[in-house]
Structure formats: C-alpha cells, structure tokens
Amino acid sequence: MREFVVVGHEVPVDPDFPLDDLAGGAGRLDILCRCVAAAFLRSHGLRTDVRVHLVVQDRLTLRFDGAELRYLSPEERNVASLIRHGLAAAEEIVGRRPVESTPGITVANRTFAEVIDGLEGTPVELHEDGDPVVEFAPPDRPAFVLSDHRDFSTAEADRLASAAAARVRLGPERLHADHAITIAHNFLDTEGYTVY
Amino acid sequence: MREFVVVGHEVPVDPDFPLDDLAGGAGRLDILCRCVAAAFLRSHGLRTDVRVHLVVQDRLTLRFDGAELRYLSPEERNVASLIRHGLAAAEEIVGRRPVESTPGITVANRTFAEVIDGLEGTPVELHEDGDPVVEFAPPDRPAFVLSDHRDFSTAEADRLASAAAARVRLGPERLHADHAITIAHNFLDTEGYTVY
Numbered sequence: 001m002r003e004f005v006v007v008g009h010e011v012p013v014d015p016d017f018p019l020d021d022l023a024g025g026a027g028r029l030d031i032l033c034r035c036v037a038a039a040f041l042r043s044h045g046l047r048t049d050v051r052v053h054l055v056v057q058d059r060l061t062l063r064f065d066g067a068e069l070r071y072l073s074p075e076e077r078n079v080a081s082l083i084r085h086g087l088a089a090a091e092e093i094v095g096r097r098p099v100e101s102t103p104g105i106t107v108a109n110r111t112f113a114e115v116i117d118g119l120e121g122t123p124v125e126l127h128e129d130g131d132p133v134v135e136f137a138p139p140d141r142p143a144f145v146l147s148d149h150r151d152f153s154t155a156e157a158d159r160l161a162s163a164a165a166a167r168v169r170l171g172p173e174r175l176h177a178d179h180a181i182t183i184a185h186n187f188l189d190t191e192g193y194t195v196y
Numbered sequence: 197m198r199e200f201v202v203v204g205h206e207v208p209v210d211p212d213f214p215l216d217d218l219a220g221g222a223g224r225l226d227i228l229c230r231c232v233a234a235a236f237l238r239s240h241g242l243r244t245d246v247r248v249h250l251v252v253q254d255r256l257t258l259r260f261d262g263a264e265l266r267y268l269s270p271e272e273r274n275v276a277s278l279i280r281h282g283l284a285a286a287e288e289i290v291g292r293r294p295v296e297s298t299p300g301i302t303v304a305n306r307t308f309a310e311v312i313d314g315l316e317g318t319p320v321e322l323h324e325d326g327d328p329v330v331e332f333a334p335p336d337r338p339a340f341v342l343s344d345h346r347d348f349s350t351a352e353a354d355r356l357a358s359a360a361a362a363r364v365r366l367g368p369e370r371l372h373a374d375h376a377i378t379i380a381h382n383f384l385d386t387e388g389y390t391v392y
Contacts, residue, residue, distance in 0.1 A: 022273070023274065030272070034230070042369050042370050043369075044370050074227075075219040076226070076272045076273070077216070077272075077273075171382045173381070174238055174240050176237060176270060182375045182379060190330070
C-alpha cells in the first residue's frame with residue numbers, strides 16, 4: 001500500500017464551482033485532479049494498492065481507495081467531477097462518520113492533523129527543500145505528504161515535522177505536486193527494477 | 197536541449213472542438229495537454245531548454261519552444277486553448293513555412309516522418325516494450341518520441357525503428373505518456389544528482 005496526502009489550501013468546500021474554471025474559481029483544483037490521476041492511473045488500469053487523502057481547507061478530507069475506485073479517468077474535468085460529488089456528499093455527514101459519494105471515494109470531517117494521525121503508513125514529507133531521494137530508504141508503507149501550489153501552513157509544517165519519518169525531494173528541480181507523485185511511484189516501482 | 201515528440205492519432209486538425217470535452221470530442225487531446233505541461237513546467241517557471249513537437253494526425257505539427265513560450269499554465273484547458281489557436285493558425289500556412297500562433301508556438305505541414313528527420317537531437321523511443329532505462333546512457337541531446345493513448349502505427353513504428361538510437365521503458369509499470377515525460381525529465385535531471 002502506498003498512501004498520498006495532498007493538501008488543497010484554496011479548493012472550495014462548497015461544490016458549487018464551475019468545471020470550466022478549475023484553476024481559478026475552483027482554487028487550483030486542477031492540481032489536485034492531476035495528483036489523483038498520477039496516484040492511481042497507469043497506462044492500463046488502476047493501481048489498486050494506493051490510497052489518496054485530499055485535505056480541503058483543513059476541514060474536509062476526501063479519501064480515494066484504489067481497491068474500490070470506479071469511474072476514474074485521467075482528464076482533469078472527470079476527476080473534478082468526482083471531487084465535486086464528494087464535496088456535495090459532505091452535506092450528509094453526521095458527526096465523525098464518513099459518507100461515500102461514489103465507489104471508492106468517501107468524505108469526512110477531518111483536519112490535516114487528524115489525517116496524519118490516522119495514516120496506516122509512515123508519513124514522508126515531499127518538499128522542495130528536503131533531502132535528495134537518492135539517499136532515502138523508503139519505509140514499507142510510505143505515506144507521502146505534499147502540498148498544492150501553496151506551501152504548508154506553519155501549523156501543518158509543525159505537525160509534519162513531528163510526524164514524518166523523512167523530508168525528501170525527488171530531484172534537483174522544483175516540481176509540481178502531481179509530477180512529484182509520478183516520480184515517487186516510479187522511485188518505488190523501480191526498486192529492484194533490474195531483476196523484474 | 198531536450199526534445200519530445202508526441203503523436204496524437206485522434207486529435208482533430210479542425211480547431212472547432214469544445215474545450216469541455218477534451219477526452220471525447222477532441223480525440224484525447226487531454227493527454228497531449230498534460231504532455232506539454234509535463235515537458236515545460238516546473239514548480240517555479242518554465243524549462244526554457246525544451247522543445248516539444250505535437251504531431252496531429254500525421255499532417256500538422258505544432259512546435260513549442262521553451263525559450264520563447266508564453267501564456268502556458270498547467271491546466272489542461274489552458275494548454276488546449278493554446279493548441280486550438282495553433283490549429284486555427286494552420287489555415288494561414290502557405291507551403292512549407294511554419295506560422296506562429298502565439299509566442300513560442302508554431303504550426304506547420306509536417307508528417308511524423310518529417311518531424312523525425314528534422315530533429316536536432318537524437319531520437320529515443322519511449323515505449324512500454326523497450327529496454328529498462330537503468331541500462332540506458334542518454335545521448336547529449338535526447339529527443340524522446342512517444343505516442344498518445346494509441347500505439348504507433350506500423351509506418352510510424354518502422355520509421356522510428358530505423359531512426360531511433362534506443363527504445364527505452366522508464367520502469368516496470370506501463371505509464372501514460374505525460375507521466376513518462378515527467379520521469380524522463382527526472383531521469384536526466386538526477387544524473388549526477390548526488391553532487392548537485
């Protein structure tokens with residue numbers, strides 16, 4: 001299992017945003033859409049051993065489970081539509097209980113700190129200022145944590161600093177979050193690649 | 197300089213397609229949009245030492261030059277809009293002369309074979325059935341050639357087989373074209389990474 005936590009700082013919690021303006025009115029939701037696609041989609045089919053947590057404004061969290069996920073295609077507009085369904089389903093939340101919006105996608109009242117505390121895997125921060133990945137021995141169940149176009153807030157950074165096993169950067173170039181997910185997958189995929 | 201040639205088999209040459217249906221009515225133009233974004237965009241700014249050739253239906257080719265490119269943001273809809281401008285400008289083509297549609301983007305009557313023959317760099321095929329990249333010593337000026345959601349046609353594959361210096365796959369998993377571009381960049385970026 002590989003987990004990814006992606007923090008959306010400006011994505012609206014209200015699902016009433018236009019699919020035609022993901023980079024503007026939807027608070028750079030386009031980035032989160034590409035992150036979801038990068039986390040799950042291979043050329044042929046889904047990675048079923050992946051889980052993604054999208055934290056929206058430190059209040060709501062959408063969880064995507066690869067083993068149960070349906071209707072996901074890589075186009076941004078498609079992913080945004082699934083996320084919008086998830087945000088709409090948040091109206092049905094009672095207390096702490098998650099609500100399933102479409103197969104494999106649930107939404108719950110969860111802050112960033114709660115998501116980090118609830119991870120099954122070991123948190124690993126992906127950050128431009130982290131240590132080079134070439135020196136990094138990944139844990140058995142890595143949970144990569146990364147931010148959208150904005151940096152982590154001070155509170156998020158503090159929470160991560162105490163929880164994360166490592167702070168890693170994936171190359172000398174500063175990357176978009178979705179590209180970082182693609183490279184993190186490839187890094188794990190190619191461990192032992194020479195004998196595959 | 198790094199070059200990428202991406203073949204779009206079903207993208208319409210007619211610019212009269214809806215930006216709301218890139219994966220359907222626009223012949224999986226969404227893939228090509230993500231390829232362009234992956235080729236040029238870092239977290240902060242453009243890679244100016246990159247050139248991308250999008251071959252549309254083996255008739256028209258849009259060339260993107262990083263050194264001159266303007267108005268590029270990573271959202272699919274934004275890239276699709278630039279491509280639509282390029283296809284519209286194709287009406288002004290006279291003979292072999294390229295037409296610039298927006299800064300850094302030109303369109304010309306070029307087939308796949310003509311693009312391959314005109315590359316400044318050395319063609320390297322990226323393909324799911326290629327040799328593992330770990331055994332690959334990249335040329336000084338690699339020109340990675342890859343296809344959209346469809347495989348190369350027999351004619352394209354034959355042309356590539358005679359022109360390409362290598363046929364490479366980037367990992368054990370089969371990847372979407374845009375993810376392959378991200379990983380190819382990272383592969384080149386991280387050569388000598390330990391001393392950066």
